Amino acid sequence: MFHAPPHFLNGRPPAPAGDPEFSVPVIDLAGARDDHDPEDASAKWGFFQIVNHGVPTSTQNKIKAGTHRFFNQDAEAKKEYFRAEPMSKVVYTSNYGLYTAPVAYWSDVILFNMAPEPPEPEQIPACIRENVQEFSEEISKVGGLMFELLSEALGLASNHLKEEMGCAEGMGLACNYYPHCPQPELALGITHHTDIGFITVLSQDHVGGLQVVHRGHWVDVPPVPEALVVNIGDMLQLISNDKFKSVEHRVIVNNVEPRVSTVCSFGNGFMLKSRMYGPIKELLSEENPPIYREISIEEFFFKSYKKGFDGNSYLPQLKL
Numbered sequence: 001m002f003h004a005p006p007h008f009l010n011g012r013p014p015a016p017a018g019d020p021e022f023s024v025p026v027i028d029l030a031g032a033r034d035d036h037d038p039e040d041a042s043a044k045w046g047f048f049q050i051v052n053h054g055v056p057t058s059t060q061n062k063i064k065a066g067t068h069r070f071f072n073q074d075a076e077a078k079k080e081y082f083r084a085e086p087m088s089k090v091v092y093t094s095n096y097g098l099y100t101a102p103v104a105y106w107s108d109v110i111l112f113n114m115a116p117e118p119p120e121p122e123q124i125p126a127c128i129r130e131n132v133q134e135f136s137e138e139i140s141k142v143g144g145l146m147f148e149l150l151s152e153a154l155g156l157a158s159n160h161l162k163e164e165m166g167c168a169e170g171m172g173l174a175c176n177y178y179p180h181c182p183q184p185e186l187a188l189g190i191t192h193h194t195d196i197g198f199i200t201v202l203s204q205d206h207v208g209g210l211q212v213v214h215r216g217h218w219v220d221v222p223p224v225p226e227a228l229v230v231n232i233g234d235m236l237q238l239i240s241n242d243k244f245k246s247v248e249h250r251v252i253v254n255n256v257e258p259r260v261s262t263v264c265s266f267g268n269g270f271m272l273k274s275r276m277y278g279p280i281k282e283l284l285s286e287e288n289p290p291i292y293r294e295i296s297i298e299e300f301f302f303k304s305y306k307k308g309f310d311g312n313s314y315l316p317q318l319k320l
């Protein structure tokens with residue numbers, strides 16, 4: 001495991017080693033459904049890892065190899081995919097927090113907005129095309145399952161989030177590449193943030209560097225082979241009326257080897273524009289009044305991007 005230097009702690013100490021309070025929740029999806037209710041982890045951490053989830057390891061490995069292939073090309077080959085704005089089907093960008101993040105992002109990303117309408121196959125770079133299509137199919141099934149489990153964890157019918165609310169209708173798949181960093185004390189891979197969508201399901205490689213905030217401490221998320229990481233995003237915090245909290249996280253870099261991750265965000269700015277999302281009525285009562293006003297996902301994404309990558313979510317601005 002690599003460690004962030006003290007000036008990157010943002011006043012949060014690293015989690016004490018060996019304290020079971022800080023051991024990251026892992027949910028085994030094999031076996032009886034009742035055994036893997038993610039309610040506790042979603043409410044307390046806003047984050048959990050899942051194992052035995054059905055994205056074959058070979059599918060995860062192939063897209064990571066494709067990510068290395070894409071980013072190891074020279075700039076000339078990559079530049080046709082470069083976009084400065086996020087609302088394209090395929091967006092390659094480098095250091096996207098450059099003008100707004102508190103610390104430069106030591107990372108490159110190629111993002112594919114796969115749902116509701118995927119890009120044309122020829123818009124996806126040939127060196128990663130098949131991998132993107134295969135991973136996207138597999139991760140969509142996992143996303144669907146997560147929405148069922150999270151619906152149940154909220155005490156709703158299992159189809160509520162996916163079918164009733166259309167939470168899985170938009171999906172963005174980001175392939176992140178964190179180059180080896182000669183001076184890791186001067187940069188972060190991605191500075192602290194919460195994810196904007198409903199949930200994020202991600203696959204990390206063996207290198208490590210992802211950290212989440214739990215009870216005011218930075219906790220390393222050690223890579224577990226085959227495991228996927230699930231983050232609660234801001235939109236799920238909004239519709240769950242704070243029952244589930246979006247998790248603050250970041251990626252630290254190292255001077256040993258590059259790292260790649262594959263990150264699927266369920267909920268993107270291409271979703272049905274007229275649909276408004278607010279706290280789910282079934283979760284509200286006199287003792288539990290709505291905390292946030294309704295907003296369309298398009299506006300939420302737009303405002304969150306516009307605000308800049310300053311580490312704060314846009315949610316507080318929607319408080320009633």
Ligand SMILES: O=C(O)CCC(=O)C(=O)O
Pocket residue numbers: 174176190195202204210249250251260261263
């Ligand atoms: O690379 C990772 O593990 C996390 C990346 C991330 O937080 C993001 O893309 O939003």
Ligand SMILES: [Fe+2]
Pocket residue numbers: 193194195200249
């Ligand atoms: Fe993230």
